[in-house]
Amino acid sequence: MTIGIEHFLLVSAALFCIGLWVALSKRNAITVLMGIELMLNAVNVALIAFSRFGVSATPITGHVFVLFVITVAAAEASVALAMAVSIYRQRATIDVEELATLRN
Amino acid sequence: MSGAGVVVAFWVFAALSIGAALYIVAARNLVHAVLALILSFVGVAGLFITLSADFVAVAQVLVYAGAIGVLTIFAIMLTPRAGRENANSPLFWPATVLAVLLFGVIAIAALATAWPVQGRAGFDTTAAAIGAAILGRYALPFEVVSVVLLAALIGAIVLVRTDPPTPGASGQGELSDA
Numbered sequence: 001m002t003i004g005i006e007h008f009l010l011v012s013a014a015l016f017c018i019g020l021w022v023a024l025s026k027r028n029a030i031t032v033l034m035g036i037e038l039m040l041n042a043v044n045v046a047l048i049a050f051s052r053f054g055v056s057a058t059p060i061t062g063h064v065f066v067l068f069v070i071t072v073a074a075a076e077a078s079v080a081l082a083m084a085v086s087i088y089r090q091r092a093t094i095d096v097e098e099l100a101t102l103r104n
Numbered sequence: 105m106s107g108a109g110v111v112v113a114f115w116v117f118a119a120l121s122i123g124a125a126l127y128i129v130a131a132r133n134l135v136h137a138v139l140a141l142i143l144s145f146v147g148v149a150g151l152f153i154t155l156s157a158d159f160v161a162v163a164q165v166l167v168y169a170g171a172i173g174v175l176t177i178f179a180i181m182l183t184p185r186a187g188r189e190n191a192n193s194p195l196f197w198p199a200t201v202l203a204v205l206l207f208g209v210i211a212i213a214a215l216a217t218a219w220p221v222q223g224r225a226g227f228d229t230t231a232a233a234i235g236a237a238i239l240g241r242y243a244l245p246f247e248v249v250s251v252v253l254l255a256a257l258i259g260a261i262v263l264v265r266t267d268p269p270t271p272g273a274s275g276q277g278e279l280s281d282a
Contacts, residue, residue, distance in 0.1 A: 013210035024199035075256030082263035
């Protein structure tokens with residue numbers, strides 16, 4: 001059998017939806033961040049697949065884009081985890097259901 | 105891509121990444137969930153290699169599986185009383201329905217679309233071409249993203265910094281050692 005672009009797009013869609021599921025269905029803020037990382041990873045798979053199979057004069061652009069996504073994801077993860085640790089020091093919890101100060 | 109090795113590698117790495125990602129939802133211990141996340145990152149790196157993206161695969165292992173995995177474990181260890189049982193929020197079932205529906209929509213769209221496919225071979229090596237592109241056409245985004253990284257670095261340090269207690273000083277609101 002032949003592995004085509006549809007296979008990689010289906011894997012990417014599955015990873016993205018699992019990431020969305022994790023991000024929406026878990027209470028711990030760190031797990032929510034893990035879901036967001038999964039979603040970014042899924043997008044990277046789709047970008048590399050289009051770079052490999054798609055019609056383009058400069059297919060390496062997809063790789064460059066993925067490297068930028070990885071870099072920004074690293075920055076996002078470091079700041080967000082630092083925020084989680086900082087919130088934990090203030091409130092002794094990082095449960096997203098309890099961090100609802102603005103709601104009341 | 106129709107070689108037997110590539111086909112087997114695709115299915116193995118796809119099953120690894122998706123299965124490990126599913127275990128994040130099912131895991132009862134948060135540390136196990138992080139280990140499954142790292143395993144999923146490694147699976148995605150394998151998918152990159154089957155797409156002949158060698159440099160991106162190495163960056164994926166270094167940055168995601170290495171740095172972000174360790175950072176997440178650090179954050180969990182630094183929040184010891186925050187609950188390790190990986191509890192579900194009240195949105196669990198709505199989120200499940202939403203994720204399944206979204207996957208269905210994306211899958212139908214991906215399968216129904218006639219993607220314009222170029223029948224070329226994979227890249228021989230990508231590092232040289234990526235380097236030329238980053239320092240040539242994409243030099244400005246490259247510099248901007250370096251500033252973003254520096255800002256994130258400083259921001260993370262400032263956020264988790266604790267002021268050291270100063271002996272003998274009782275004043276409030278003044279910087280202790282600056």
